[in-house]
Amino acid sequence: MPTLKGSAPVLLVKDVLHSANWYKDKLGFTISGLYGHPPYFAILHRDGHYLMFQKAEANLIKPNWKVVEKTNNVYFWVDDVETLYKEFVASGATIDYELYLTPWGTKEFGINDPDEYDITFGEIVTEPHKFVP
Numbered sequence: 001m002p003t004l005k006g007s008a009p010v011l012l013v014k015d016v017l018h019s020a021n022w023y024k025d026k027l028g029f030t031i032s033g034l035y036g037h038p039p040y041f042a043i044l045h046r047d048g049h050y051l052m053f054q055k056a057e058a059n060l061i062k063p064n065w066k067v068v069e070k071t072n073n074v075y076f077w078v079d080d081v082e083t084l085y086k087e088f089v090a091s092g093a094t095i096d097y098e099l100y101l102t103p104w105g106t107k108e109f110g111i112n113d114p115d116e117y118d119i120t121f122g123e124i125v126t127e128p129h130k131f132v133p
Contacts, residue, residue, distance in 0.1 A: 008043070009074050012056035013115045016042045019053050022114050026093040049076060063117045072110060072118040081123035085109050101125065 013019040016039040023029040029044040029051065040055040051074065064071040078084050085099050088111060096110040096118050108122030 006048070006050065008050035008052050010052040010054055011073060011113075011115065011117055012061045013053045014056070014058045014061065015114070016040060016053050016055050019114055020044060023051065026091045027088060027111070027119075028091070061115050063115070065118050066116075072120040074117070075120045075122065078121050078123050081107050081109065081121055084121055 011019075017034065020029075020031050020034065020039070020042040023044050024031055027046070029046045032043040032045050032050075035041040042053040044051050044053070064073050082099065085095075089095060094112045096112040099107060099109045101107050102122070105124055105126040106122040107125045108120055110118050110120045112118060
């Protein structure tokens with residue numbers, strides 16, 4: 001039976017080069033590829049996880065939190081969220097919300113990128129609370 005081996009969310013962005021460089025400089029991603037002159041598409045990665053950027057008109061870009069409050073566009077599970085948080089603060093990333101413990105058993109924080117996407121980073125720290133009807 002086939003196995004899924006990874007995923008790569010695609011984010012619509014106003015300026016592919018600016019967004020790619022921001023993720024490189026602020027979040028430690030590596031730019032794997034830029035396509036077009038000027039770039040209209042990019043692939044980035046960090047720790048074996050990928051993001052892709054596609055150029056779009058600004059009026060077409062709508063981060064999830066603008067549709068449903070407190071909803072992110074991408075969620076990354078990490079093994080040391082506190083150290084990652086300190087890394088992002090030191091690099092000047094825009095912290096959207098500070099580290100906190102969730103009711104579902106994670107410690108997490110979020111950043112806001114140049115296109116206002118909320119990207120969340122979380123570590124499982126306790127057994128999640130389960131919903132029982």
